[in-house]
Amino acid sequence: MNTEHQITQESLDPRDWDELRALGHQMIDDMFAHMQSLREQPAWQPYPETAREQIGGALPQDEGDVLATYENFKENILPYPNGNLHPRFWGWVQGTGTPLGALSELLAATMNPNVGGGNHGAAYVEAQVLDWLKEIFDFPRAASGLLVSGGSMANFVGLAVARNAKAGYDIRHEGLWNRKPFVVYGSAEMHSSLLKSVELLGIGNKFFRRIAVNDAYEIDLDALREAIVEDIANGLQPICLIGNAGTVNTGAFDNLDAMANLALEFNLWFHVDGAFGAWAYTLPEFRAQLRGMERADSLAFDLHKWFYVPYEAGATLVRSDAAHLQTFTTTPPYLKQTGRGPHGGQNWFTDYGVQLSRGFRALKIWTAFKTFGMKKLARLFSQNIAQAQYLAQLVERAPHLELTAPHPLNIVCFRYLAPNMTEEQLNAFNQELLARIQESGIAVPSSTNLRGKFSLRVAITNHRSRREDFDLLIEAVERIAGNLLEES
Numbered sequence: 001m002n003t004e005h006q007i008t009q010e011s012l013d014p015r016d017w018d019e020l021r022a023l024g025h026q027m028i029d030d031m032f033a034h035m036q037s038l039r040e041q042p043a044w045q046p047y048p049e050t051a052r053e054q055i056g057g058a059l060p061q062d063e064g065d066v067l068a069t070y071e072n073f074k075e076n077i078l079p080y081p082n083g084n085l086h087p088r089f090w091g092w093v094q095g096t097g098t099p100l101g102a103l104s105e106l107l108a109a110t111m112n113p114n115v116g117g118g119n120h121g122a123a124y125v126e127a128q129v130l131d132w133l134k135e136i137f138d139f140p141r142a143a144s145g146l147l148v149s150g151g152s153m154a155n156f157v158g159l160a161v162a163r164n165a166k167a168g169y170d171i172r173h174e175g176l177w178n179r180k181p182f183v184v185y186g187s188a189e190m191h192s193s194l195l196k197s198v199e200l201l202g203i204g205n206k207f208f209r210r211i212a213v214n215d216a217y218e219i220d221l222d223a224l225r226e227a228i229v230e231d232i233a234n235g236l237q238p239i240c241l242i243g244n245a246g247t248v249n250t251g252a253f254d255n256l257d258a259m260a261n262l263a264l265e266f267n268l269w270f271h272v273d274g275a276f277g278a279w280a281y282t283l284p285e286f287r288a289q290l291r292g293m294e295r296a297d298s299l300a301f302d303l304h305k306w307f308y309v310p311y312e313a314g315a316t317l318v319r320s321d322a323a324h325l326q327t328f329t330t331t332p333p334y335l336k337q338t339g340r341g342p343h344g345g346q347n348w349f350t351d352y353g354v355q356l357s358r359g360f361r362a363l364k365i366w367t368a369f370k371t372f373g374m375k376k377l378a379r380l381f382s383q384n385i386a387q388a389q390y391l392a393q394l395v396e397r398a399p400h401l402e403l404t405a406p407h408p409l410n411i412v413c414f415r416y417l418a419p420n421m422t423e424e425q426l427n428a429f430n431q432e433l434l435a436r437i438q439e440s441g442i443a444v445p446s447s448t449n450l451r452g453k454f455s456l457r458v459a460i461t462n463h464r465s466r467r468e469d470f471d472l473l474i475e476a477v478e479r480i481a482g483n484l485l486e487e488s
Helices: 017-036 049-055 066-076 099-111 121-136 151-166 192-200 221-233 256-266 277-282 321-328 362-397 423-440 467-487
Strands: 144-148 182-187 208-211 237-244 269-273 298-302 314-318 401-403 411-416 444-450 453-459
Touching: 017 066, 017 099, 049 066, 099 121, 099 362, 121 144, 121 314, 121 362, 144 151, 144 321, 151 182, 151 192, 151 237, 151 269, 151 298, 151 314, 151 321, 182 221, 192 208, 208 221, 221 237, 221 256, 237 256, 256 269, 277 298, 277 362, 314 321, 362 401, 362 411, 362 467, 401 467, 411 423, 411 467, 423 444, 423 453, 423 467
Parallel strands: 182 208, 182 237, 237 269, 269 298
Antiparallel strands: 144 314, 298 314, 401 411, 411 453, 444 453
16 A cells, blocks of 8 residues: 655745845844934833733744744844943943944845855855964964854954963863863963863863052062962972953053063963954054053953954954964864865864864954954054043042052043042942932943952943043043932
8 A cells, every 4th residue: 555645845045035125124124223213212211021021922833924933033122132232331342343243243144154164255255364363463374273152252263272282292082180280370460261271171260370460550570580480399380370451341452572581581371361452553652552462372352342243252362373283183984174175175164173163254354354444443442442541531630539550551440429428428428429320311321449449440442432432431430429428
């Protein structure tokens, strides 16, 4: 007996391309309108429970209506971002993205390549972007590089190469056991991602030396040398120095040239965390302060912060291609390069990092370089630095405000000096002041603690900010602080 089987053939392409095309055009119009009207929107607003209910519910099992899904997005997701597109968002160090970057992400997602390697356009675009980055930061053309998710992974890649290159044995084969403890050094102002990297690499928090800083929040070089000498005398194995090109708290620069000399003297790897501050290297007036960064064995930095492209986009440059490759390369039979076809090509980025599956991060960077050009981007870096100096002047002129740290780059830290309060009371007062400023929707600074002083922290990596935005911030600080004092 013959039995006929009904074979169902489905796909996720639309049944009606014209309908989805029309929706796509509407989405672009709506998103452009959203970005164009950012100044009329609050810098931030809390996410309401009603919206949370609308995006939730039981797991969808059956097909839904794409128009209804998009309306849900517009009503319950789009109005409640963390705020970093807004002209008065200066919280943490978060970039703003651009309309061009958003369109680039659409193009990249449409192509949907795996940029692990191979002979295809996306792999060559990433290789080109990395060549431009090496040119900007005066790394050799033969150096290697990798685009990653952000500064945390960029630091991890650099420190992984440092550990393997300076171990003195085949650490990939033998592992970490039964050897001298490795030691890594940097200032007390290092970013927390470096601690995560040191822990994940098996070096351990115990051997992560946080060296004291001076009044400018730069690493104390004498204390650094003493720590290295002491550790060697105690039978430990120093392997890496970490220099800061713009600390996350205050934007301070370590003396990178002196640190490069120390690394050379003690045969240590020199890694520079330039998460956002490395971009000041493009400005002639900052070259002296960043001298030595070009001597780093590895350099980590972000492009979704001060380079303004959308998340995610970070990078690591490594001076020694061989050391970088030897740290990560693994080629099972199913990934063996054939030299021909789509599996050919020279750019196999999977051999230089953790990820085998890699998105097309390079396209939004490539379009930014091609469209804006490095000169315009550098002018925007200068604009943000000038805005920071302007804000610092406003703080200095205000009778009840106090700068709590130097402001060498694009970060300004300050607090409100309420009268007749102890330090503990001032910290609580400024903490409440910050929360009310953020909740007002006027602006979004973040915070830090500097030598026991709770401080409002304004990190300016925003191409949409104008000088009058900082006037509005100071006016809001003084007005809200006055309201707080009346309540007390």
